[in-house]
Amino acid sequence: MAAAGGNVKMADVAKLAGVSLTTVGRVIHKNGYVSEENRRRVQDAVKKLGYVPNTLAQGLKGGVAMVGHILQFSPNMLFAQISRAVDQACTQRGYSVLSFTKYGLPGEDDRIVTEFIGRRMSGVLITSISKFDPLLVKKLERAGIPVVWIERAPEHADRVLLDDHTGVYNAINLMIQAGHRRIAYIGLEGGGQVEKLRLQGYHDALRENGIDRDPALEQFSKSYQPPEGRGAMGRLWEKGPRPTAVFAAADTLLSGAMQYLYQAGVRLPADLSVMGYDNTLSAMLSPPVNSVAIQAEEMGRRAVDLLLRRREEPEGGPATLWVGTELVDRGTVVPPQGP
Amino acid sequence: MAAAGGNVKMADVAKLAGVSLTTVGRVIHKNGYVSEENRRRVQDAVKKLGYVPNTLAQGLKGGVAMVGHILQFSPNMLFAQISRAVDQACTQRGYSVLSFTKYGLPGEDDRIVTEFIGRRMSGVLITSISKFDPLLVKKLERAGIPVVWIERAPEHADRVLLDDHTGVYNAINLMIQAGHRRIAYIGLEGGGQVEKLRLQGYHDALRENGIDRDPALEQFSKSYQPPEGRGAMGRLWEKGPRPTAVFAAADTLLSGAMQYLYQAGVRLPADLSVMGYDNTLSAMLSPPVNSVAIQAEEMGRRAVDLLLRRREEPEGGPATLWVGTELVDRGTVVPPQGP
DNA sequence: TTCCCATGTGGAACCGTTACCATATTACCA
DNA sequence: TGGTAATATGGTAACGGTTCCACATGGGAA
Numbered sequence: 001m002a003a004a005g006g007n008v009k010m011a012d013v014a015k016l017a018g019v020s021l022t023t024v025g026r027v028i029h030k031n032g033y034v035s036e037e038n039r040r041r042v043q044d045a046v047k048k049l050g051y052v053p054n055t056l057a058q059g060l061k062g063g064v065a066m067v068g069h070i071l072q073f074s075p076n077m078l079f080a081q082i083s084r085a086v087d088q089a090c091t092q093r094g095y096s097v098l099s100f101t102k103y104g105l106p107g108e109d110d111r112i113v114t115e116f117i118g119r120r121m122s123g124v125l126i127t128s129i130s131k132f133d134p135l136l137v138k139k140l141e142r143a144g145i146p147v148v149w150i151e152r153a154p155e156h157a158d159r160v161l162l163d164d165h166t167g168v169y170n171a172i173n174l175m176i177q178a179g180h181r182r183i184a185y186i187g188l189e190g191g192g193q194v195e196k197l198r199l200q201g202y203h204d205a206l207r208e209n210g211i212d213r214d215p216a217l218e219q220f221s222k223s224y225q226p227p228e229g230r231g232a233m234g235r236l237w238e239k240g241p242r243p244t245a246v247f248a249a250a251d252t253l254l255s256g257a258m259q260y261l262y263q264a265g266v267r268l269p270a271d272l273s274v275m276g277y278d279n280t281l282s283a284m285l286s287p288p289v290n291s292v293a294i295q296a297e298e299m300g301r302r303a304v305d306l307l308l309r310r311r312e313e314p315e316g317g318p319a320t321l322w323v324g325t326e327l328v329d330r331g332t333v334v335p336p337q338g339p
Numbered sequence: 340m341a342a343a344g345g346n347v348k349m350a351d352v353a354k355l356a357g358v359s360l361t362t363v364g365r366v367i368h369k370n371g372y373v374s375e376e377n378r379r380r381v382q383d384a385v386k387k388l389g390y391v392p393n394t395l396a397q398g399l400k401g402g403v404a405m406v407g408h409i410l411q412f413s414p415n416m417l418f419a420q421i422s423r424a425v426d427q428a429c430t431q432r433g434y435s436v437l438s439f440t441k442y443g444l445p446g447e448d449d450r451i452v453t454e455f456i457g458r459r460m461s462g463v464l465i466t467s468i469s470k471f472d473p474l475l476v477k478k479l480e481r482a483g484i485p486v487v488w489i490e491r492a493p494e495h496a497d498r499v500l501l502d503d504h505t506g507v508y509n510a511i512n513l514m515i516q517a518g519h520r521r522i523a524y525i526g527l528e529g530g531g532q533v534e535k536l537r538l539q540g541y542h543d544a545l546r547e548n549g550i551d552r553d554p555a556l557e558q559f560s561k562s563y564q565p566p567e568g569r570g571a572m573g574r575l576w577e578k579g580p581r582p583t584a585v586f587a588a589a590d591t592l593l594s595g596a597m598q599y600l601y602q603a604g605v606r607l608p609a610d611l612s613v614m615g616y617d618n619t620l621s622a623m624l625s626p627p628v629n630s631v632a633i634q635a636e637e638m639g640r641r642a643v644d645l646l647l648r649r650r651e652e653p654e655g656g657p658a659t660l661w662v663g664t665e666l667v668d669r670g671t672v673v674p675p676q677g678p
Numbered sequence: 679t680t681c682c683c684a685t686g687t688g689g690a691a692c693c694g695t696t697a698c699c700a701t702a703t704t705a706c707c708a
Numbered sequence: 709t710g711g712t713a714a715t716a717t718g719g720t721a722a723c724g725g726t727t728c729c730a731c732a733t734g735g736g737a738a
Contacts, residue, residue: 033684057395
């Protein structure tokens with residue numbers, strides 16, 4: 001019937017309705033004066049032709065409501081969660097999201113930034129990446145595009161971070177309150193601010209409860225992958241005095257640790273209390289284990305809000321917002337066995 | 340120094356370099372004749388001003404290389420994998436990806452389609468959704484935007500599906516070859532084509548090996564969530580002659596099943612052979628279990644290629660491409676114990 | 679009656695880039 | 709010496725919308 005396959009434009013609507021472009025614009029944007037008669041004619045024409053305004057043309061004047069999102073490549077579900085949260089927050093505020101995943105290929109960062117500037121994005125979020133070519137970030141900001149970092153970030157930047165210190169602190173405290181004194185920690189070797197915060201939470205919880213640190217109980221892995229957790233657990237279990245509780249700074253590490261324990265015939269939580277972090281896998285392990293959940297939705301919401309706020313008032317020192325965590329108890333922290 | 344915060348445009352470059360817009364365009368696109376002298380001046384001006392062409396303005400003529408991606412909301416990592424694969428495939432071909440996740444909110448589909456038409460997208464991919472308002476799909480196609488479905492799809496549409504039948508068939512065969520005859524199947528109740536294919540693979544493998552089906556060994560769940568798998572495993576284990584091997588049509592279901600088995604003290608694989616499907620969790624469970632991996636990269640690649648091909652030649656009947664699977668053996672299928 | 683304002687409509691410039699056409703200048707060959 | 713091609717450059721319509729300005733009406737207040 002009507003409307004060939006091609007692209008319907010405003011002029012087509014105007015012609016069919018027998019009015020000017022201006023009138024069509026007024027009907028679509030519901031502003032200005034339009035007679036009831038013409039309004040109807042235009043609406044009919046729009047429907048009949050399946051007209052949808054060309055966003056590109058609209059954006060030529062004043063730009064388009066679109067937020068860029070740079071993500072670290074990672075198989076971890078945590079990033080998928082944050083990504084989704086950002087997505088929802090943007091959508092709710094009427095912004096679309098253009099995502100780019102960083103795989104670590106050469107020239108990648110440059111390509112992403114060029115793409116964002118070229119599209120005159122409203123703002124850019126950077127998730128779980130603490131190092132992104134500072135020159136390129138400068139380039140974004142010079143082009144008037146605000147940047148907000150999520151979960152990991154350099155100093156002196158607008159950022160939304162996770163209160164990992166308190167998260168781990170509370171987890172360890174739960175174990176201490178259950179009566180544990182020999183609590184092992186499995187975490188990432190070296191690592192950045194995030195890893196330091198988590199370890200610090202462990203140390204502070206011990207110290208405040210008058211428990212001496214035992215270096216033998218701190219095992220560090222090369223990555224967050226399960227086999228690394230398995231190895232770390234092996235080292236903990238094979239030599240001398242064994243812990244009565246194990247905390248892993250990521251669920252993936254704990255999953256590996258539990259593979260070792262399964263093979264060793266250690267029953268959970270009867271023989272050993274365990275707890276993970278980030279709550280991405282914990283509900284799927286055998287048994288389901290305690291963990292600390294990230295408030296991803298809140299991170300997303302606050303990051304987007306900060307970004308949009310910066311658009312309006314670019315001044316003021318960089319803001320750091322801290323988002324809390326939530327302890328999820330699945331009963332894998334119980335009082336220790338007798339000695 | 341130079342370049343105020345605002346938006347630098349071609350005219351600014353032209354003015355600084357002392358040439359016309361046309362010459363700037365020629366330098367940027369490396370076509371036409373430009374003197375060495377002018378080329379240098381323009382390149383210097385571009386660099387000094389940090390000029391990046393406005394994609395919106397470019398797109399006004401001829402459209403922008405951008406692919407839309409509609410995803411089903413799901414915590415399952417499988418979709419994250421496919422999403423990433425699509426992402427990579429598009430990027431490699433010079434297309435950006437604009438993703439929208441379907442959460443099931445009212446008016447959502449309409450919003451997404453309008454957004455895509457408004458942006459004059461090059462094409463749209465729909466992943467893991469078998470039902471999307473057909474009127475809206477029509478609307479996309481009427482606007483000249485090709486659509487390709489991934490993983491799930493209606494009949495008579497361009498689509499890239501997973502050969503679930505062979506995937507499950509091979510998995511069950513592995514169990515049979517190990518000597519199992521009482522093989523249980525845990526799958527989704529009802530379900531769509533995908534679920535039917537998987538169950539069919541199970542049935543066909545049994546039949547071709549002369550093993551009678553036993554309805555008591557087929558347990559169906561309301562969803563793919565772990566608790567459902569746990570319940571299904573409970574029903575299998577508590578009554579009637581127990582299976583010697585269990586296949587779950589999704590890793591999440593198997594993870595739940597394994598929680599039951601853990602609690603029941605059943606050792607794997609000594610007491611029971613197990614195998615999952617989709618390979619999203621299997622490497623993280625205790626013990627790591629056999630599963631069937633999805634070739635996500637290939638799905639993404641072929642879907643994007645099909646989409647771009649359709650852009651050039653819209654004619655021809657709808658194509659259905661099947662992507663294979665890969666059996667991942669982690670040693671959890673072993674010969675059954677004596678009776 | 680005159681003036682003003684609410685109502686209703688259309689024309690045209692502009693957003694930033696590209697594509698096409700027009701115009702020089704120089705060089706080479708017949 | 710004129711003709712043609714290669715080299716080099718600029719002007720100017722599109723592209724599809726938005727926005728502002730101009731121009732009609734008609735009714736009510738001064």
